[in-house]
Amino acid sequence: MIRTVVSALLVLVLCSCSTGSGRDISGERIKPVKLDPVLSSKQAKQLFGAKATGSPQNPAPFGSYARGCQAGGAELPETGPTWQAMRLSRNRNWGQPELVDYIEDLSRKAARQPGWNGLYIGDMSQPRGGPMLTGHRSHQIGLDVDIWMLPADNLNLTVQQRENISSISLRRSSGAYTNNNWTRAHHEILKAAASDPRVARIFVFPGAKVKMCNDEKGDRAWLRKIRPWWGHHYHFHVRLTCPKGAKGCVNQNPPPAGDGCADAQQWVNNILNPPPPDPNAKPPVPRRELTMEDLPNQCAAVLTAK
Numbered sequence: 249m250i251r252t253v254v255s256a257l258l259v260l261v262l263c264s265c266s267t268g269s270g271r272d273i274s275g276e277r278i279k280p281v282k283l284d285p286v287l288s289s290k291q292a293k294q295l296f297g298a299k300a301t302g303s304p305q306n307p308a309p310f311g312s313y314a315r316g317c318q319a320g321g322a323e324l325p326e327t328g329p330t331w332q333a334m335r336l337s338r339n340r341n342w343g344q345p346e347l348v349d350y351i352e353d354l355s356r357k358a359a360r361q362p363g364w365n366g367l368y369i370g371d372m373s374q375p376r377g378g379p380m381l382t383g384h385r386s387h388q389i390g391l392d393v394d395i396w397m398l399p400a401d402n403l404n405l406t407v408q409q410r411e412n413i414s415s416i417s418l419r420r421s422s423g424a425y426t427n428n429n430w431t432r433a434h435h436e437i438l439k440a441a442a443s444d445p446r447v448a449r450i451f452v453f454p455g456a457k458v459k460m461c462n463d464e465k466g467d468r469a470w471l472r473k474i475r476p477w478w479g480h481h482y483h484f485h486v487r488l489t490c491p492k493g494a495k496g497c498v499n500q501n502p503p504p505a506g507d508g509c510a511d512a513q514q515w516v517n518n519i520l521n522p523p524p525p526d527p528n529a530k531p532p533v534p535r536r537e538l539t540m541e542d543l544p545n546q547c548a549a550v551l552t553a554k
Contacts, residue, residue, distance in 0.1 A: 291537045295551055296378025300339065303376050303553040307345050309389035309490060310546040312498040315538065317547035318377035318390035322348045330355035330366030332403050334396065334410045340380070343372040344390035346491050350446055351393060354486075357440040361433035363399045368415070370394035370483050376550050379538045389497060391488040395441070397434065397481070419481035423453040424519040435460055441486055442470040449503055451477040451485040454515040461509035471507040476515050496546055 296317065307320035321342040326333050331351060333341040343351075355367040373390045374380060386392050396415040405413065418434065420427040438460065442450050454476035461471060477485075490497035504511075540548065 290540055291379075292540050292543055292547075293379035293381050293537065295540065296374055296376055297381035299374065299376045299551070301375050302342060303550050305550065305553050307390075308546075309344055309377070309391055309494055309497040310550065311389060311496070311544040313386040313389060313392060313487060313500060315542060316377060316389040316498070316544060317550045318342075318344060318373060318388075319546070319550045319553070320344075321373065321375050321377065321390050323375075324348050324351060324369065324372060326407075327403065328352065328355070328366075330359040330403070331369055332366070332400065332405055332410065333369045334413070335370065336407055336410060338371065340371040340374055340387075341369065342375045342377075342390065343393065344488075344491065346446060347372060347391055347393060347488055350444060350486070350488060354395075354437075354441055354444070358400070358437045361399075361436055363401060363431070364433055364437070365403050366400045367437075368396035368398055368400045370396055370415075378543070378547065378551075385535075386487070391490070391497075393486050394483040395486060396483050397429070399431075399433070415482040417481045419453050419455055421455070422519050423455050423478070423481060424516045425455040426459045430456070430459065432463075435463060438474065438484060439464075439470055441484070442473040446488050447473055448487045448489040448500055449473050449475045450487070451475055451480045453477070453479065453481040454512050454519065456481070456484075457512040458509070458516050461507065461512065468507050471509060472503050472505075475503060475508065476512045496544060 302321035302323065303319050305319040307318075307322065309318050310316050322345045324331075324333055324341040324343065326336060326341065351367070351369060358364050359366045370393070371384065371387055372393045373387050377388045377390050379388060384392075397418050398415040416429050418426050418430045434456075438450065438452065438456075441447065450473055452474060457471075457474050457476045460474060464471065487500070490499045
């Protein structure tokens, strides 16, 4: 009931003035929506977080991973032959069709590993993408997914169990090393995840990257896409490249050349022996909340489509 009321209010405050016409990547004609001055100042996370379903448009990601939205989002089924979506109450098991296909493909490969019957899938995107009410800054255009480190040995979890069960941490010494929960299966699943040509990069804690660098004896090209980042020890974060022909989608710059292992080792060294603070460093600037005015123009049409 609350979502219905919110949706009705959104229609009232948005005016779909015809300021021209255009077509999305699939050829569907889109009527641009002009934001009124009131809505342009509204926090985007409140508006997109209120949407319970995807937009009835052809699939298209608009904007960048941390400043955008998604049209025509597809819902990953809550349970499949080799996966289960977790934390269903968040309603974040939505993404572009390419992401849903990728998850299904990777989960089948994961199911071949000992002790794994597939994957537990964490946050993807909201039904229409956009900034989230809580958590991530990215995951806005339907091309990001968090995959749990917990081996998915039981694919018959109830909805309540999926709310209460937790993943496992694989880090030791603040992320400088892996702990005893790390297995060769984690290495192989991350390798399969990064080897898919649809992948732009994968975020994981620094110790895991160094561990994989030290253990990999074959083709090392996939290691370039494994990028160390803070956190990411209960899950790894996969980011896909913009689909071919998605003109409104903004790719992140590709990772630097090489396997990135030396940089990851330096990150670990800095964890173990932190460098002295920079006396000239400027204090961090608090991040402000994104408004509708910060997002691509297409996001207003995505928000109000029905």
